[in-house]
Amino acid sequence: MWTLLHYPLCPAxxxxxxxxxxxxxxxxxxxxxxxxxxREFLDxxxxxxxxxxxxxxxxxxxxxxxxxxxxxxxxxxxxVAARSGYWPGNPLxxxxxxxxxxxxxxKFDAEVSQYLLEEKLYKPLSRxxxxxxxxxxAGRSHLRYHLSYVSFLSEHRKWLGxxxxxxxxxxxxxxxSALDYLGEIPxxxxxxxxxxxxxxxxxxxxxxxxxxRVPGINPPDSYANLDF
Amino acid sequence: MWTLLHYPLCPAxxxxxxxxxxxxxxxxxxxxxxxxxxREFLDxxxxxxxxxxxxxxxxxxxxxxxxxxxxxxxxxxxxVAARSGYWPGNPLxxxxxxxxxxxxxxKFDAEVSQYLLEEKLYKPLSRxxxxxxxxxxAGRSHLRYHLSYVSFLSEHRKWLGxxxxxxxxxxxxxxxSALDYLGEIPxxxxxxxxxxxxxxxxxxxxxxxxxxRVPGINPPDSYANLDF
Numbered sequence: 204m205w206t207l208l209h210y211p212l213c214p215a216x217x218x219x220x221x222x223x224x225x226x227x228x229x230x231x232x233x234x235x236x237x238x239x240x241x242r243e244f245l246d247x248x249x250x251x252x253x254x255x256x257x258x259x260x261x262x263x264x265x266x267x268x269x270x271x272x273x274x275x276x277x278x279x280x281x282x283v284a285a286r287s288g289y290w291p292g293n294p295l296x297x298x299x300x301x302x303x304x305x306x307x308x309x310k311f312d313a314e315v316s317q318y319l320l321e322e323k324l325y326k327p328l329s330r331x332x333x334x335x336x337x338x339x340x341a342g343r344s345h346l347r348y349h350l351s352y353v354s355f356l357s358e359h360r361k362w363l364g365x366x367x368x369x370x371x372x373x374x375x376x377x378x379x380s381a382l383d384y385l386g387e388i389p390x391x392x393x394x395x396x397x398x399x400x401x402x403x404x405x406x407x408x409x410x411x412x413x414x415x416r417v418p419g420i421n422p423p424d425s426y427a428n429l430d431f
Numbered sequence: 432m433w434t435l436l437h438y439p440l441c442p443a444x445x446x447x448x449x450x451x452x453x454x455x456x457x458x459x460x461x462x463x464x465x466x467x468x469x470r471e472f473l474d475x476x477x478x479x480x481x482x483x484x485x486x487x488x489x490x491x492x493x494x495x496x497x498x499x500x501x502x503x504x505x506x507x508x509x510x511v512a513a514r515s516g517y518w519p520g521n522p523l524x525x526x527x528x529x530x531x532x533x534x535x536x537x538k539f540d541a542e543v544s545q546y547l548l549e550e551k552l553y554k555p556l557s558r559x560x561x562x563x564x565x566x567x568x569a570g571r572s573h574l575r576y577h578l579s580y581v582s583f584l585s586e587h588r589k590w591l592g593x594x595x596x597x598x599x600x601x602x603x604x605x606x607x608s609a610l611d612y613l614g615e616i617p618x619x620x621x622x623x624x625x626x627x628x629x630x631x632x633x634x635x636x637x638x639x640x641x642x643x644r645v646p647g648i649n650p651p652d653s654y655a656n657l658d659f
Contacts (some may be wrong), residue, residue: 249580250530259522267495268529275522294503295489301496302478310478352477410559 205230208247208255210237211415212324212384213310214267214316216254217377222270222289222370224408226277230256238329266308270370277420291367300364303371307378311349316378318342323385324420346387354395363399369420376403380412384422397431405429433458436475436483438465439643440517440612442544442550443494444482445605446564450498450598452636454505458466458484466557488638494536498598519595531584537575539606546570551613552648569614574615582623591627604631612650618659625659633657 205228207223209216223230235244240251248255248264256263256272263272274289290297319342322334353375356363364371379400382388390397403409413427425431435451435458437444451458463472465486476483476492484491491500502517518525547570550562569647581603584591592599607628611617618625631637641655653659 250534258523261521261527263526264530265533267533268526269501271529272522272526275525293490294500295486297503298491298496298500299489301499302492303497305493306478 206257214378221373289370304374307375314345350393357395434485449601517598532602535603542573578621585623613653
């Protein structure tokens with residue numbers, strides 16, 4: 204049995220949970236608070252980042268090593284056929300899907316999620332003072348640019364990484380879903396992005412994420428509603 | 432013929448050049464200045480980052496998509512057998528090598544290279560004012576921590592990613608080599624790291640990088656000297 208060290212609203216952790224669920228792999232979940240990294244955790248992952256997948260008493264650290272490990276080893280086929288499904292297509296199509304995954308895991312994360320999760324979630328939960336309203340405004344402004352990019356991609360291809368669903372969609376949906384929990388996504392201003400997210404959200408792999416609850420911070424009703 | 436859009440002292444560009452050289456692949460090189468990204472370049476890579484590998488009129492954008500593309504497609508064998516050589520070993524060993532590559536491509540880059548390259552290279556070349564001495568001090572302080580980590584890894588394994596040379600070594604050496612051009616690496620304080628870098632530096636794949644020259648900024652004599 205594998206164990207995932209994760210935090211429920213950490214976008215990279217969510218991307219791995221979706222990838223595991225799509226492949227029909229059950230893994231134990233152990234919660235680690237991103238604002239309370241311990242020396243024991245650093246012994247496992249010296250970079251101090253989530254997620255970490257524990258496999259045969261070895262640690263696979265970080266979103267990129269984990270998804271490539273899964274792509275290399277998972278043979279079971281879930282709703283997405285995992286082996287080819289994470290990165291479908293020929294090598295050039297796979298490269299484009301990896302570019303899009305990278306976009307959301309790195310660029311979106313740095314420009315949107317790090318601002319909004321830090322100010323609206325991690326700061327209050329760890330009692331580190333009042334939110335920085337300028338940071339929240341910056342995150343929200345960048346978010347609209349990224350929603351436009353999702354709409355742009357959705358007009359040119361069936362899924363974000365190409366014509367088949369894959370890890371690029373899971374990576375992007377993981378980011379949006381964490382912010383959707385905080386009521387931050389103006390879905391109605393971006394109908395193409397909303398339609399794409401609706402298709403992801405209704406997949407069985409998404410259901411456990413929609414049941415997550417962080418103590419003291421409730422999501423809006425629309426968060427878990429498939430007709431949002 | 433492939434073309435790499437790169438900048439000579441951009442660490443991620445250097446990592447790809449080393450990976451191509453190790454596989455014996457000749458690619459054309461087109462210089463793009465990281466501080467002067469144009470609208471035409473954004474049409475190729477909307478993220479505005481280097482490197483980009485042009486293959487069959489398609490763009491493979493970013494270090495992570497490029498190296499996985501090469502790992503999937505390169506069959507020729509150079510000094511490092513490329514197909515298995517970028518990520519040698521079994522899937523768990525490959526995951527560990529990817530963790531180390533990620534460490535240098537992301538963490539080292541954010542904590543060391545971005546400070547020192549920005550202040551000592553990109554700012555003067557683009558005439559954007561005087562260097563920020565606090566930023567230089569921060570980069571140098573973090574650099575010593577990362578050199579200690581290289582020494583630590585070198586004491587426990589033959590190469591940084593495991594017992595065989597691979598892309599993790601190329602990624603790390605690419606970072607150090609760019610800063611070595613600026614005379615920033617205190618090699619003599621870190622003998623294990625120096626021994627590891629010496630083994631990389633003497634590989635034929637490294638030779639073209641040691642011949643790079645940026646107009647107006649000369650490297651110290653030790654930069655290209657194999658007995659440094």
